[in-house]
Amino acid sequence: MKHQEIYGRTVEEAISSALEKLKVSREELEIDVISEGSHGIFGLGAEEACITVAFKENCAPKAVLCAEDAITITTEIIQNLVDRMGLDADVEYLPDAMLTEESENESGMVFDILGEDLGLLIGRHGQTLSNFQYLVRILVAQRIKEYLPILVDVNGYRQRRFKALEVLARRTAEQVRIKRVSFTMDPMPAFERRIVHMVLANDPAVTTQSTGIGDDRKVVVVPRDNTTR
Incomplete structure (x- = not known):
């Protein structure tokens, strides 16, 4: 340069x-x-x-990996993991899918694993899927020497869960607004709590907090002019 x-x-x-x-x-x-x-x-x-x-000498930037190569490599890694698990499934890249786990301003690459009897890959509250996704990100980063905000889904599970949590969050916020009393939701994994926080971030009537430790961590929806009670 x-x-x-x-x-x-x-x-x-x-x-x-x-x-x-x-x-x-x-x-x-x-x-x-x-x-x-x-x-x-x-x-x-x-x-x-x-x-x-x-x-500086010997510090020239590496060639940027093109999007097509990144998609091919990620698909290959996910498919290889699925095959090693003995699951009969295919991997599909979804260019227009909505991310549900990352921050609201982050774009990323979404891959959906399609097949029958894949509940084991999702796990309780999607925890196994989150761990699988973490592994995929590590393997891809090792391969291409670059971090990619990859989201892995199974038969559209995350998309359906996002919609369900969005509805639940808005209904809860409406009840809190009417009754003027804080409401503590059931325990959720981290990515589901982030969805609730994101959905209600701009609600003028309520705000959200997290409480609890570990698997018992929950979201509390609170009237904006009240303290948690």
Whole structure:
């Protein structure tokens, strides 16, 4: 990479911007300060700081894995795991599916495992599926040297569960709004609690909290002007 100019309000801000843009560590770049910038007088005459950056020798970025290759590799890894488990199932990539486990702003790659008698792969409250998904993410990251926000589903289980939890969360919020009394929901795994928190995040009448330890952790829906009781 040739030297590239990066600007910021300060030198450190410009460096941070360069690291974020190039997805590298500070140790991988040669950084030269061209201008430290100026605050000016009462905001007049202010100038941004300017730096130039270039990759150090032997630190050039690796080729970015194309989406098609990532899909192929992930599908292959999931299918291999399913086959080793002795399950008769196929793996399908869902380009337009909705993520249910990640933050509301995160996009990702969704794969659905399709077949008969796959309840064992889902497990109680989807816990086995969550563990399976974690394993898939590790294996894919080891293979391509990059983290991907992969979601693994089984026969659309997560999508149906998301819809059911969304309905439950909104009904619970409505009861809390009417009765002005906090309500503690049944224990849920982490990804289901996140769904409830996400669904009710912008509700003007209620807020949500988590309480409990381990498998007994629950979501409490609370009137916004009340304390939990």
